Amino acid sequence: GNSVTQMEGPVTLSEEAFLTINCTYTATGYPSLFWYVQYPGEGLQLLLKATKADDKGSNKGFEATYRKETTSFHLEKGSVQVSDSAVYFCALRNQGGKLIFGQGTELSVKP
Amino acid sequence: DAMVIQNPRYQVTQFGKPVTLSCSQTLNHNVMYWYQQKSSQAPKLLFHYYDKDFNNEADTPDNFQSRRPNTSFCFLDIRSPGLGDAAMYLCATSRDGGEKNIQYFGAGTRLSVL
Numbered sequence: 001g002n003s004v005t006q007m008e009g010p011v012t013l014s015e016e017a018f019l020t021i022n023c024t025y026t027a028t029g030y031p032s033l034f035w036y037v038q039y040p041g042e043g044l045q046l047l048l049k050a051t052k053a054d055d056k057g058s059n060k061g062f063e064a065t066y067r068k069e070t071t072s073f074h075l076e077k078g079s080v081q082v083s084d085s086a087v088y089f090c091a092l093r094n095q096g097g098k099l100i101f102g103q104g105t106e107l108s109v110k111p
Numbered sequence: 112d113a114m115v116i117q118n119p120r121y122q123v124t125q126f127g128k129p130v131t132l133s134c135s136q137t138l139n140h141n142v143m144y145w146y147q148q149k150s151s152q153a154p155k156l157l158f159h160y161y162d163k164d165f166n167n168e169a170d171t172p173d174n175f176q177s178r179r180p181n182t183s184f185c186f187l188d189i190r191s192p193g194l195g196d197a198a199m200y201l202c203a204t205s206r207d208g209g210e211k212n213i214q215y216f217g218a219g220t221r222l223s224v225l
Contacts, residue, residue: 044216
């Protein structure tokens with residue numbers, strides 16, 4: 001079946017540090033891949049997406065590349081800010097159109 | 112410009128007292144979804160509407176119902192809330208159900224059950 005696995009949190013970084021949140025997936029076919037961000041007390045916001053192999057999604061300094069050979073979609077940012085503190089969800093959308101989420105990774109950025 | 116609007120943001124109800132959460136959208140999307148998200152967990156799909164067609168997830172309790180009177184509005188009804196139903200409820204929409212379509216989420220309604 002389809003599934004998404006993220007690195008466990010919480011992840012605590014200092015401001016301007018480099019961020020990587022690992023995400024791997026299991027799926028039949030070639031699903032679209034997404035990163036959503038959830039700020040405290042809020043709903044989910046789409047951060048970036050990629051719809052086919054080798055696509056790179058990017059937004060607000062965050063990037064993720066769809067790697068078919070390693071079934072991965074790791075999220076990276078070169079220099080995090082305090083305002084990036086949130087929970088990040090990796091997700092795939094399967095052929096039936098359903099979103100399958102990872103368990104979420106909490107990021108805390110300290111000044 | 113809010114596109115998926117959930118009201119209220121916070122809802123308190125009593126054990127066993129029916130409660131309705133609402134969602135509206137300005138995107139004219141065909142599909143509307145309801146998710147339940149408990150603390151520190153991923154959102155869990157309860158059901159969705161594709162136009163007027165209702166699609167229930169196999170493990171959604173009968174206590175949860177939904178109505179979609181028109182394209183713009185969708186309601187989540189909890190007939191007899193239990194303490195275990197306290198959660199954030201998220202509404203989402205997408206243009207259609209295809210695998211490449213993005214789901215847009217509302218800000219959520221946090222439900223407390225006393």
